[in-house]
Amino acid sequence: MSSKMALSEKLFQTALVAFISLMCAAMLYPFIHVLSVSFSSYEESLRPGIHLYPRGFSLDAYKRTFASGDIFIAFGNSIFRTVVGTVLSVFAMALGAYPLSKKYLPHRTFYTMFFVFTMFFSGGIIPSYLLIKSLGLMDSRWVLILPTLFSTFTMFIMRNFFMSIPTELEESARIDGANDVRILLTIIMPLSKPILATVALWTAVSHWNAWFDAMLYISDHYKMVLQLYLRKLIIENQDQVMQDIMLHSTGEAPLTPETVKAAVLMIATVPIVIVYPFLQKYFAKGIMVGSLKG
Structure with a gap:
């Protein structure tokens, strides 16, 4: 094989770099x-x-946005939902993925197909709303976390990663007297940082960007999430929200609604973007291994 690339390869790589750029x-x-x-x-x-x-x-747009006070409430609610929801979801999916990764699990095929069924069929919005209402979760912060606690697709990605871990590690731990719970917490999960970080990133982004469930189930102004506040600012009651923001800083330079919208958009976008560099080193490995192991 020649050490030099052919002209066609150079042209292809140049076109590819230009396209990606x-x-x-x-x-x-x-x-x-x-x-x-x-x-x-x-x-x-x-x-x-x-x-x-x-x-x-x-910086007037940011000063006036923060001066309104509502954005701090929405920001805090989004942080609570993202942090608590991500931690609970990752742990719940790990509890489901670990037993399904074991071939000696009784009726493993049945349980797997049971989970797969939920990926294609669901009750829909109205039955979900009636269920949430009957459970007494309406207008509660937990209604934003518990219904989305488990993702079947993500759980299978995690299961595939668990299957790639050598079984000899578990066998040696069992000889030392460790049970399944201890093996999961002390051996499997520490070795699964790539997939756990990947799943945590997916879940965190999903929680941070979610607004539709909050619009359906939350009516308390003090439980509104940041994305719902942003939606109200841009679509619903635009003039009223803008007026509330402007009234908190009279006597300053005027601002256009577009400037305030842009400031709120950046406030909603930057926090989740900051998380990516810390999890990026795990992301590629986690998704590749989790998707290839069958």
């Missing part, structure tokens, strides 16, 4: 545009066209 630019542009508008002054935010950097740098 264009895709990255197309994905980054909305984020950069919103970030620039959120830091722009009143006059510059009214300027049509592309905003690649802030002009007339101003």
Whole structure:
């Protein structure tokens, strides 16, 4: 094999790099545009066209957004939902994935098909709403966590990863007197950091971005999540929410609704983006091993 690439290979790699670069630019542009508008002054935010950097740098949009107070309530509720929901979901799915990863589990095929059935068939919104109401979870923070505690697809990814762990480790632990619970907590889960981090990232992003269930089940203003607050700001009662924000900072420079929207969008986006670098090193390994092992 020649050490030098053929001309066709060079052209292909060049075209591939150019295509990926264009895709990255197309994905980054909305984020950069919103970030620039959120830091722009009143006059510059009214300027049509592309905003690649802030002009007339101003923090007024963020000051007025935080001054309203509602965003702190929504932010705290989203953090509670994301942290508690992620921890409980990862643990619950691990409890389901570990026994299904063992070939000696009685009726293993039946249990597997039982879980698979739930991936394709569900009761729908109305039965789910009636069930939530009958359980007394309406207008409770737990209604945002318990119904989405278990993801069958994600559990199977975790199960496949558990199957890749050598069984000799468990056998030696059993000889020392360890039971299944201790093996799971002290051997399997410490060795499964890649898949646990991957599942935690998926679950955290899902909880952070969720708003539809909060709109259905939550009516208490003090239990509203950040994404629902953002939706109300942009779609529902836009004028009233904007007026509430503006009234908390009279006498300052004027702001456009677009600037305030951009500021709230950045406040809702940045926290979950910060999590990615800490879990990225586990992500690729976790998803590859979890998807290949059958």
